[in-house]
Amino acid sequence: MDLQTHQGNIITNTATMAYRNLLKTVHNPDRFMDVIVQPVLFMLLFGYLFGGAIAGNVQAYLPTIVPGILMQAMLSAASGSGAQIREDLDSGVFDRFKSLPMAHIAPLAGQLFADSLRLVLAAIASLTTGYLMGWRPAAGFGWVLVSAGLAIFTGWALSWLFALLGLLAKSAATVQSLSLMAMLVLAFVSNAFIPLKSLPKPLHVLANLNPVTAVITAIRQLLATGTWTHAASLVLIFGVGVVVIFAPLAVWAYDRN
Structure with missing residues (x-):
């Protein structure tokens, strides 16, 4: 088999496995609850309960909380990848996949791409939800899509x-317990919901890191300036770095299983 054919098989097999995982998710709507209901609840609760105390009113708080909830939702969605993979491993379905004439990496890659x-x-x-509450970014709709794309890519990298x-x-x-703890620490020890200057010194240092x-x-x-910033470039580089480091490690662990 030549290299081009092999690469084509990997892409085709990965697409097939991604489709299989999408079907599994569609037939189990409860898998969508944490990525649809949770962001809505957090946006409403944090916005209306803490908006007045932190920013004076809900409208003034929305530019702060919408990006924060967006990133928390990415962490929650990404953390579900590990649990779903562990469930498939425990059920023995991955052993069945390994016995089939398909690219070795396809079941793992298919899961990660389906989770997108x-x-x-x-x-x-x-x-x-932020828009319905009155959030209107100064940069316009196009930069909302750019910001969402950056957040989605970062979430996919973390997956x-x-x-x-x-x-x-x-x-x-x-997996679920460890993922929940990691998500809570990453989301709450950050600038997602409050200004960093309000944190005690040790937490301030951790949040900056x-x-x-x-x-x-x-x-x-x-969202505020409508321009691609140095910080956005660093985040993009960070996401690529996470994939470069953890994708090979995930493949290695997959081979061990």
């Missing part, structure tokens, strides 16, 4: 990290 739908739905739910966790953990329950803080800052700049 969860990221897109989470972004739509977050931004639409490789959570996939690695799912491949290494012993059970889906363990948190990559989620950098992503949210870049998104806010894009």
Whole structure:
């Protein structure tokens, strides 16, 4: 088999497995609850409960909270990858896939690409709720799409990290617990919901080191200025770096399983 044929098989097989995972998700609507209901609830709760206390009123708080909820939704959607992979491994279906005449990496890659739908739905739910609450970004609709694309790419990159966790953990329950803790720390020890200057010194330092803080800052700049910023370029480089590091590690863990 020549290289071109082999590459074509990988793409075709990955697309087939991604379609299989999409069908599985569509037939299990509960898998969408965390990426559709959760962003809406958090936007409403944080906006109306804390908007007045933090920013004076809800309208003034929306430019802060919408990017924060968007990124939290990306983390929640990305963290689901690990649990789903662990469930498939425990069910033995991946062993069946490995016995079929398909590209070895296709089942894993298909899962990760299918999860992109969860990221897109989470972004739509977050931004639409913010818009209905009165959020109007200064940069215009085009830069909303650019910002959403940057957030989705970052979430997809992080899904490789959570996939690695799912491949290494012993059970889906363990993956869910660790993913939830990681998501809460990354989302709340950041500038997602409050100004960093209000944090105590140790938390302020941690929040500045948190990559989620950098992503949210870049998104806010894009939406406020309507220009591609240095911070956005750094976030893009960060996302590529995460994929370069954790995708091979996920493949290695997949081979071990």
